[in-house]
Amino acid sequence: MRLSIAEALRKAIHDEMARDPNVFCIGEDIGIPGGFGGAFTVTLGLEKDFRDRMIDTPISEIGIFGYACGAAVMGMRPIADVQYGDFLFCAMDQVANEIAKLRYMSGGKLKVPIVMRAPVGVTGRGSQHAQNLEPYFISCPGLKVVAPATAYDAVGLLKAAVRDDDPVLMFEHKLLYGSKGPRQETGSVDASSEIPDEDYIVPIGKGIIRREGKDATIVASLLMMHFSLQAAEILAKEGIDCEVIDPRTLWPLDIDLILGSVKKTGRAVIVEESPKQGGLGAEIGMQIAENIPDYLLAPITRVAAPNTPAPFSPVMEKFYIPQPERIASVIKKLVNL
C-alpha cells in the first residue's frame, strides 16, 4: 500500500495504540471530531477508535510536554504533538530540563518514554512557523532525535520511538507530509513509500545510503535529502558521481556509516536547511575531521541556510533554502579543486 508520510504516521500511531493500551496522543486539535487531525492531518480520525486516548489540550505547550512527561514517568507512552516545531520553545523547560534530564538526575532509575512530534521546514510562513530546529536539540543530552525523509522510515521510526524507553523527538517536514485537502502544502515533494503489511521498525541510530557514488558524500536529512538526490542527478549528467547519506537519526548519529562513505569518496558535503552557524554540519563535519583527516581530498563543506531567521518573501525564501542547483554547484567546485 502506497502512503504519504501523513498517512503512514497515522497508520503507525493507530497500530501502536492498538498494540499497547499505554500509548496515547496529547496535543492541540488532534482528536476533535470534524477538526484537523493535528496541524497536518496526521492524527485525523484516530478519535473514532481511541476517544479516551486522544487528549486534546488547550493551547498550552508547557502543559502538553509536562503532562506527557508525568504520564511517561508513571509508565504510559505518550505521543506529544506540537503543531509547529517552532512552538517547542514555549515548552523548552519541560523538554530540555525535565524530559531530557529526569532519568539522569534520578541516577538512572527512571524512564521517560515519550515521543515528541514536531513539524519543521521553511515554508512560506515567515520566521515563526517555518524553521528547522534540529541544531537546538542535537545538543541536548538525554534526547534522541530522528528525522524521517520517507513514509517507510516515518512508520519504522515512529514505531521504534514509541517502543523505546528513552525520550525521542521526531522532526517531520511540512513539504514531505503529502497532507491532502485544505492542509496541502505548496511546493510539496513526494515522499510516499510502499508500506508493507507486516509490522517493522527502523532502528534508531541507523542511517541509510540513498544513492551510491564515488566522488563525494552528501549528508542530508528531511527535505534536504530529497534536494541532495536531485543535485546528485544534476551532477551525474556532468560525470560527477555522488553518494547521498540520509542519517535518519540525528542523535545518536550513525557516524560509522558517514565515515565509511567519506573514506571512499574523500569529500564530504553536509546540506542543512537551518542556519550554518552551530548546525548539523558543524557537528557532522567536525566528527569527520576528528576521525578521518587523512582521507580528505577537499575541505569538508557545508551548504546551509544563511545565519538569519527565515524570511517571508518567496524570492528571499528560495535564496534561504539550499536549492538542488546550489548544492550541485558547490559540489562541482569541490570535485574540481
Place this chain on the structure above:
Amino acid sequence: MIEIKMPQLGQTTDEVRIVRWLVKEGQEVKRGEPLCEVETDKVTMELESFESGTILKINVESDTVVNSGAVIALIGKAGEIKESKKVEKKDEVVHGKIEITETALTESMQETGREIQDKFENTEINAAERKKILAEIGKDKAIGMLQRMIEIREFEERIRLLFLEGKMPGTMHQYIGQEACAVGVCQALEKDDVIASTHRPHGHAIARGIPMDAIMAELYGKTTGCCRGKGGSMHIGDLSKGMLPAIAIVGGNIPIVGGMALAFKLRKEPRVSISFFGDGASNEGAFHEGLNMAQIYKVPAVFVCENNLYGASTSIKLTAKVENIADRACAYGMRSDIGDGMDVLDVYKRAKNAVDFARKGNGPTLLELKTFRLCGHSRRDPSNYMTKEERQYWKSRDPIILFESLLLDEGIMDDKEVLNLRKKVDGIIDRAVEFGQTSPDPKPEDTYKGLYVSMEVPR
C-alpha cells in the same frame, strides 16, 4: 569558656568584615543561632554559634574587618566573666542604614503579618476539632508526625553546620519553619501516591519516608545517595518510594504532576499525585497551564502551594495582587482551600479532604498553606529583607513547638518521652551523617552512566 573563632569563609581572602552583632553580652544563645552578620569577598551571611551558652564577651566591634581564626567572642556559663560591656553604638547606626533601604518594604510586610494573623483568627481550628483530628490519627501516628517534623528540623540544622564547616559540597535551600506542610500532607497519603517537590526538597523527602541515609549520601554526592550522586540537594527523590526526583525549576513540577495524575486516571488506578511548590511558582506559566489542564481532565492531583511569603528575597505582595494564592483557583474553576501551614493538624485535615476528593474522582484542589521560612532562602542568605517583627511573629508560631506543646497538653507524650524522641532523632541523623561521609564516591567516568535506557552515551 569557649572561644568563638572566625571560620574561613572567603574563597580568595582571609578577611571577613563583621557587619553587625545580632547578640549582646549576657545573652543566651543556642547552637545554630546567629551571632553576627559577616561579609566576605563573595557573600553576606549570618555566622552561627557552634555552641550553646551565654555570650560572655564580644571582642570585636561591629563594622570591623578581622582575619580568619581571630577570637571574636567568648561563650560559656553566665557569670564566668564578671565585667559586662556596653552595647556597641555602631550597632544602632548599622540598623539605621538597613532600615532606610528597607523602608518601602517594611510596611507591606508588617501588613502581611497582620492580615495572616487576622485570617487565622477567623479560620483557625478550635481545640475540640484538634482533639477530634488527633483521635482520628491515633497516638502512634501523631508521635510519628512529631518525629518527622523534628527529623526535618534537625536534619536541616545539622547540614547547615556541616556546610558552614566546609564539610558538605554544593548549595542548599532549607525547609526550616515549613515542616508542618510536608508532614501534614504526606500523612494524608497512601503508599502508592506520588509527590513532587522543588529546589527546597529535603523536608518533603523526609516526610515522604525516603531513608535519611540515602538523602544525606545524596547531599554528599555519593553512590549510595537516592540519586546515586547525580542529583544533589535540589533533585532529591526516589520514585520507588513515592517521590519524583525534585524538579528545581520553579513551577516545573506542576504540569508533570498533572501528567502523573492523568496516567492514574487513564489506567483507572486509585492513586493521587501531589505537587509541592511555593508562592513564587504561582507566577509561572507552568502553574497556569498545569492547573488549567488538571481541571479540564479532572485528574486526581492536589496542588499544594506553600506560601512562605517570599520568592527568594521578594515579598509576594510585590509580585501578586491577589490576597491569597488559592484565589487563583477560581480562574480554572478549581476547588481551593487555605490552611495554616504552621499547624500540622490543620494541614493534615485539609490535605486529607483534598486527597480524598481527588481519589474519589472529583478532581484536583489548589491547597494554599500559609507558612514561613525560619531560615534564609539559600545557604548564605541572612534574610535582611525580612523585618524583625515579622520573624518574631512567625517564630512564635514555630510548628514544632506548637505541635509538641499540644501533644504534651493532651497527655499524649510527657517531657521525658519528648526528650527521648529528640535523642532518637539525633541518633538517626548521626548515623546518616556517618553513612554519607563514609560511603564511596562515584568514579569520574560514572558521569557517562544513567542517561539513556537503551544505549550508551556516544563519546
